[in-house]
Amino acid sequence: MRSKITYFLLAAVLVVYFFLAGTRGWILIRDGRPVTVAFGIAVLVLPLIGIWFLWRTTQFAVRAGQLARELEAEGGLPEDELRRTPAGRIDRDSADEVFARYQAETEAAPQDWRSWFRLAVAYHDARDTPRARRAMQRAIALHRGTAVRR
Known part of the structure; x- marks a missing residue:
C-alpha cells in the first residue's frame, strides 16, 4: 500500500x-x-x-x-522460500537457486504466462531488474495473447 x-x-x-x-x-x-x-x-x-x-x-x-x-x-504465486541476511536482504545464492528452478520451468513451458511471471519474480529477487521487467512484459503479452511466437 x-x-x-x-x-x-x-x-x-x-x-x-x-x-x-x-x-x-x-x-x-x-x-x-x-x-x-x-x-x-x-x-x-x-x-x-x-x-x-x-x-x-x-x-x-x-x-x-x-x-x-x-x-x-x-494458488500459483511463487512462495517466499528465500534465505535472508540478518539485515533482511535476500541471500544471493538462495535467489540463484530459486531462479534456476523457475528458468527451467519457463524453458519447459515458454508459452505459459504463469511461468514467465514467476521467472520475472525470480529475476527481481536476484536483483536483475531489466530482465525482470522483460520477463514480466512477456508474461503480460502472453496473457493478452499478443506475444510474438519464437
Missing part, C-alpha cells in the same frame, strides 16, 4: 511538472522569435515524452498487478 501511495504521489508531482514545463514552452512559442519558438517546441517535447513514459509505466504496473491477482486466485 505504501508503494502505491508513493507511486501516485510521484506521478502527481510529475504531472504538475509537465504542466508547468508545457506552459513555459507555450509562452516561448507565443513570443514568436525563431529562437524562442525552437526552444518552446523543445520544451513541449519533454513533457510529452514524460507523459508517454508515465502512461506506459502505469499500464505495466496495473497489468502486472492483474496477473498477480489472477495467479494468486489460482
Whole structure:
C-alpha cells in the first residue's frame, strides 16, 4: 500500500511538472522569435515524452498487478522460500537457486504466462531488474495473447 501511495504521489508531482514545463514552452512559442519558438517546441517535447513514459509505466504496473491477482486466485504465486541476511536482504545464492528452478520451468513451458511471471519474480529477487521487467512484459503479452511466437 505504501508503494502505491508513493507511486501516485510521484506521478502527481510529475504531472504538475509537465504542466508547468508545457506552459513555459507555450509562452516561448507565443513570443514568436525563431529562437524562442525552437526552444518552446523543445520544451513541449519533454513533457510529452514524460507523459508517454508515465502512461506506459502505469499500464505495466496495473497489468502486472492483474496477473498477480489472477495467479494468486489460482494458488500459483511463487512462495517466499528465500534465505535472508540478518539485515533482511535476500541471500544471493538462495535467489540463484530459486531462479534456476523457475528458468527451467519457463524453458519447459515458454508459452505459459504463469511461468514467465514467476521467472520475472525470480529475476527481481536476484536483483536483475531489466530482465525482470522483460520477463514480466512477456508474461503480460502472453496473457493478452499478443506475444510474438519464437
